[in-house]
Amino acid sequence: MRFGTIGTGNITRQWIAASALGNLELAAVYSRYQEKGEKFASEYGDVRVYTDLEAFLSDTQIEAVYIASPNHLHFDQARRALLHGKHVIVEKPFVPTLNECKTLMALALEKGCMLFEAVPNVFQPALRTIQENLPKLGKLCLVTCHLTQYSSRYDAFLKGEVPNVFNPRMAGGALMDLGVYEIHFMCALFGKPEKIQYHPNLAANGIDVSGILNLSYPSFQASLVVGKDCHSENFCLIEGDEGYLKVDGSVSLLPEIILNGKTILTSPLVNPLNEEAKAIGQCLEEKRVDWMKHWWEATWMVTEVLEEARRSGNLPF
Amino acid sequence: MRFGTIGTGNITRQWIAASALGNLELAAVYSRYQEKGEKFASEYGDVRVYTDLEAFLSDTQIEAVYIASPNHLHFDQARRALLHGKHVIVEKPFVPTLNECKTLMALALEKGCMLFEAVPNVFQPALRTIQENLPKLGKLCLVTCHLTQYSSRYDAFLKGEVPNVFNPRMAGGALMDLGVYEIHFMCALFGKPEKIQYHPNLAANGIDVSGILNLSYPSFQASLVVGKDCHSENFCLIEGDEGYLKVDGSVSLLPEIILNGKTILTSPLVNPLNEEAKAIGQCLEEKRVDWMKHWWEATWMVTEVLEEARRSGNLPF
Structure with a gap:
């Protein structure tokens, strides 16, 4: 399955390196900056570069999107990718609130897309x-x-x-x-x-x-x-x-x-992302909605704990 | 200086072993039970045994009392020892409440006696x-x-x-x-x-x-x-x-x-009681009220923290 990435940090490099174990193939890269995107893509050969998110998400060659942007962007980017019918893999932490978590999961079901939190341990x-x-x-x-x-x-x-x-x-x-x-x-x-x-x-x-x-x-x-x-x-x-x-x-x-x-x-x-990439890749390949829903329970619970923890410590949202 | 002990557990044995470093000499042992007291005292040669606390505290040969009874008895035994004009060394934890702590310190000053918490670290x-x-x-x-x-x-x-x-x-x-x-x-x-x-x-x-x-x-x-x-x-x-x-x-x-x-x-x-016995012994010998008051600050603070901690955890008093 071909995928595109959002985010050009080291974790994205680690994910790309691991992704082959899940039969996932890098096809495109999104970055806000053309130069940054091209430099990143050049490490991986024939990979398209986008600086427009809608254009990136409209690329029909891409079936899945891996998101490793700053945490507060996860929700909207995942939402938009799902609306485009893409499968979505979101780097940890999934999204900052349980409400956003529920919204994404409901949308994924509605769109018949797969949705994952990439958390290796x-x-x-x-x-x-x-x-x-x-x-x-x-x-x-x-x-x-x-x-x-x-x-x-x-x-x-x-x-x-x-x-x-x-x-x-x-x-x-x-x-x-x-x-x-x-x-x-x-x-x-x-x-x-x-x-x-x-x-x-x-x-x-x-x-x-x-x-x-x-x-x-x-x-x-x-x-x-x-x-x-x-x-x-x-x-x-x-x-x-x-x-x-x-x-x-x-x-x-x-x-x-x-x-x-x-x-x-x-x-x-x-x-450390190998096992996660293997599992997510197999889940995508075999369309194991049951596995995904099982992993959602963990993501749901952890998002709830993180949100309660941040509120208890008076952290800003 | 000659001292008597309350409590016949292992910590009392450790204190007695360490006490020589502070020029402290065991003279008497108090136990509620004659047999237990005699057995304990026999480990130390010519040591008087008391089963009556008033008689023990009235022994004019004893200048100091070391208390290692169950925690809830520390306060009353220390108070009575001070009233008899004895210096008092109380095993950790000193007393369960700050109020008892203040009462003992005030009484020690009033009676011109020295008062210590024995906490080795x-x-x-x-x-x-x-x-x-x-x-x-x-x-x-x-x-x-x-x-x-x-x-x-x-x-x-x-x-x-x-x-x-x-x-x-x-x-x-x-x-x-x-x-x-x-x-x-x-x-x-x-x-x-x-x-x-x-x-x-x-x-x-x-x-x-x-x-x-x-x-x-x-x-x-x-x-x-x-x-x-x-x-x-x-x-x-x-x-x-x-x-x-x-x-x-x-x-x-x-x-x-x-x-x-x-x-x-x-x-x-x-x-581990050696350093504490040395310090307390020297403090008693040289009547260093300034040292004692400095150590009281720690005992006072720790008693306060322990009391607040127990209240915060809804522990019984």
Whole structure:
């Protein structure tokens, strides 16, 4: 299946590299700027370049659109692509509000199009390993998840620039950018939390550069730490009264799984989008609406948690 | 200086072992049960045994009293000891409420007696190492503190017994027993937090067997995890925008301090009460009321935080 991309960042490059595993073929690139679009497209050979979104979406050669623009544009671009009858793959975080999420899903059904959130960690085999081992932990007590990554854009931000990811009007911030991985991880394993409270560290412009998200489940507590203004060691500890499981490394990658101090799985360092591209490609090829709807449940839940978390922390919308 | 002890647990043995470093000499032991008291005293040679608290406190040979009874007894026993003109050392946590804390401090001043909270980590040289290195971290962003320790009494508790430490009427629980170390650590480094929210995991009898305490400081967030129903790895990560510092191991012991991945201090594995006994002993010997009042500030602050945390988590008092 041939697809076009919106967004010319590194994540788009990663997606294109992974997409072959899903029998997906890059056919066109959209960028607001001709030069930027051409430079990006030139990395991939014979690929059309558009600077007009309607023209791009009207290209009948393209069956699917991958969207990796700033977060606040996801909704409208996805909506327009669906209206053009395209299948749509939206980079995480899907859309900033549950209302937008519902609207897109309803439109996709109406148009008979497929719609996906591209979030790599839930497609990793390591997640299944964790799920299978949870019963060995006994009654769950605590989850401590830590994901801090000093942003390559943070120095510029400190100097007064406002990169997209630190722009409150673009639905940026640490929670939306990194917290989404932790929340997907938690929802995949434990479902929706009962109580949600985000304690952000806010910059002068109102964006959360870091913060701590508390999730209360009926029988255990979780603390999710995120930061784009600092970094140390990333991990997740899941503790029960009969044992503990550790993700050593970021929950966005799940590189190593440790049960009671003993490594039970290490994942090779490859393109983290491979598994996701494989699954989405197969889903598109086989028109597995049932798979898509199953993944929607996760996206729906995570969008709800993100929205509640942002409201609880008084973040701007 | 000669002292007597209240409480016959292991912490009392540790204190007695450490006390020589403070020129303190065990002279008497109080226990509610003659046999238990005699058995305990026999480990230490020529030591008087009392089962009557008034008689114990009336012993003119004893100048100081060390109290390591269940938490809810600390206040009344300390008060009575002060009324008998004894210096008093109270095991952590000092007393369950700020009101009791104020009452004891006022009484100590009135009686011209010295009064201490025995909490070992704030006397560790490692704490000063951390303080001195904080400026290297730049602007502080996040603190993630993790202290879980499967209680030796937890299996009995699960079987229906109610050991003191899991008894809500004795001011037990994970926060009072383990959280107090984390809170002392945080208050020593950063002062009193602006906002406090405890998310406990409650057992059927209302005691917190584990939980997560959120502390919000004006410019950064902290998450303190405690558990007596589970265990994994203990540590504290302090992250700033220019670097991070890690306590590898429990903040009750501060065994290893790591700055940006490099070990800068390891502390020998000795009796963790040694430094505290040395400091308290010297303070008593030299009648350093100024030192004592300085330590009171920490105890006062920590008692306030513990009380607010327990109220925020709807724990019983």
